[in-house]
Amino acid sequence: MNHKDLSEADPEVYEALKNEIDRQESESLEMIASENFVPRQILQAQGSVLTNKYAEGYPGKRYYAGCEYHDKVENLARERACEIFDADHANVQPHSGSQANFAAYFSQLDAGDKILGPVLSHGGHLTHGHGVNFSGDLFDFATYGLNRETERFEKEDVMEAAKEHNPDLIVCGYSAYPREIDFEMFREVADEVDALLMCDIAHISGLVATGEHPSPFPQCDIVTTTTHKSIRGARGGMILCKQEYADDVDSAVFPYSQGGPLMHQIAGKAVCFKEAQKESFKDYTQQIKKNTKALAEGLRDKGLRMVSGGTDNHLVLVDLQDEDVTGKEAEKALEDSNIVVNKNSVPYDPEPPTVTSGIRIGTPALTTRGLEEEELRSIGEMIGEVVKNPDDEEVRSEVREKVSGLLDEFPLYEDSEVDL
Numbered sequence: 224m225n226h227k228d229l230s231e232a233d234p235e236v237y238e239a240l241k242n243e244i245d246r247q248e249s250e251s252l253e254m255i256a257s258e259n260f261v262p263r264q265i266l267q268a269q270g271s272v273l274t275n276k277y278a279e280g281y282p283g284k285r286y287y288a289g290c291e292y293h294d295k296v297e298n299l300a301r302e303r304a305c306e307i308f309d310a311d312h313a314n315v316q317p318h319s320g321s322q323a324n325f326a327a328y329f330s331q332l333d334a335g336d337k338i339l340g341p342v343l344s345h346g347g348h349l350t351h352g353h354g355v356n357f358s359g360d361l362f363d364f365a366t367y368g369l370n371r372e373t374e375r376f377e378k379e380d381v382m383e384a385a386k387e388h389n390p391d392l393i394v395c396g397y398s399a400y401p402r403e404i405d406f407e408m409f410r411e412v413a414d415e416v417d418a419l420l421m422c423d424i425a426h427i428s429g430l431v432a433t434g435e436h437p438s439p440f441p442q443c444d445i446v447t448t449t450t451h452k453s454i455r456g457a458r459g460g461m462i463l464c465k466q467e468y469a470d471d472v473d474s475a476v477f478p479y480s481q482g483g484p485l486m487h488q489i490a491g492k493a494v495c496f497k498e499a500q501k502e503s504f505k506d507y508t509q510q511i512k513k514n515t516k517a518l519a520e521g522l523r524d525k526g527l528r529m530v531s532g533g534t535d536n537h538l539v540l541v542d543l544q545d546e547d548v549t550g551k552e553a554e555k556a557l558e559d560s561n562i563v564v565n566k567n568s569v570p571y572d573p574e575p576p577t578v579t580s581g582i583r584i585g586t587p588a589l590t591t592r593g594l595e596e597e598e599l600r601s602i603g604e605m606i607g608e609v610v611k612n613p614d615d616e617e618v619r620s621e622v623r624e625k626v627s628g629l630l631d632e633f634p635l636y637e638d639s640e641v642d643l
């Protein structure tokens with residue numbers, strides 16, 4: 224075979240990858256709430272020869288011969304996932320969080336069935352019923368919203384929506400909700416209308432893994448997640464469920480919605496779950512929460528308001544309606560200051576989703592870099608300065624200077640960890 228080093232075989236791709244390493248290492252503070260940096264052992268698993276093989280089916284029941292080691296790896300991933308999340312069954316094959324949701328819905332429902340999910344601008348994901356997504360196209364979605372007073376999901380509102388729409392399944396779990404999810408409350412509502420309860424823990428699975436967020440079991444019937452956000456693993460998805468749904472879930476993933484599994488990614492998931500069982504990962508997730516609270520203090524000190532007043536988890540949602548900037552403008556001013564966040568709708572936002580009146584800020588990636596409360600508080604203040612003075616180049620240049628100091632002080636990878 225014609226083996227070559229990537230740098231020789233494809234200098235263009237090689238250079239782009241090198242530049243991306245530099246960008247992640249030294250260009251900006253990564254504060255997108257859904258992003259993280261994986262350790263070398265996960266990069267190794269993802270770049271392995273497991274990519275060479277078809278392993279359609281499940282361990283012990285493959286459609287092709289020669290899957291001994293693939294079975295070993297997939298079983299490790301499944302067993303570890305069940306242990307971490309107190310689940311009876313895990314399917315680790317979904318290619319992404321969206322694929323996991325697709326399969327989870329179809330494991331229990333038929334097209335046209337009624338699902339009750341969150342209002343999208345109140346923290347939901349595209350796969351929770353958006354019109355541009357399969358979910359909104361194939362299912363009959365109704366919504367529950369955040370309470371205007373508390374800006375939290377409250378029993379009375381969810382119950383009212385459930386009784387009005389009588390759904391077959393209720394979805395909880397969000398992309399931009401800074402508070403703990405009350406699974407007991409959702410179970411009570413689901414029981415009241417005889418619906419299944421599904422939770423999408425894509426964002427919070429790292430916190431759930433270590434008990435830093437309550438577990439969705441036993442209240443939820445089916446739980447979906449990504450494996451690359453706060454749990455810091457290989458990019459992909461997973462479905463966890465009670466035993467009675469296991470066969471339906473497996474056949475909804477393969478053969479219903481996917482073909483051959485990405486076994487190299489499943490190896491990365493297995494390694495991620497081993498990491499997540501270590502004491503050091505518990506420390507990491509505790510630090511995420513401390514860091515987010517410190518970030519919130521810094522923002523508050525500069526006079527910014529946060530949706531629901533603060534945070535219980537890995538993110539805050541800043542409401543800019545009292546400021547002179549939109550979410551879009553704030554995102555840009557921060558990007559020009561080398562702080563990367565995303566614009567995000569706030570509850571009852573008067574601006575369209577392309578503009579918005581908010582920004583979402585998360586700490587999992589910076590916590591991985593080793594930053595702690597002191598740094599996060601000062602970053603909160605920097606963000607406050609930029610947002611209050613969006614057109615002031617001097618402020619931005621001062622912030623860039625401080626950011627550069629932090630990036631130097633908290634390196635991400637050693638060269639040997641990301642050699643290509």
Ligand SMILES: *Cc1c(COP(=O)(O)O)cnc(C)c1O
Pocket residue numbers: 257318319320321322324347348350396397398423424425426449459460
């Ligand atoms: C990120 C996310 C997903 C989708 O994950 P992908 O891997 O991007 O498809 C699904 N649900 C929620 C709540 C998310 O935040």
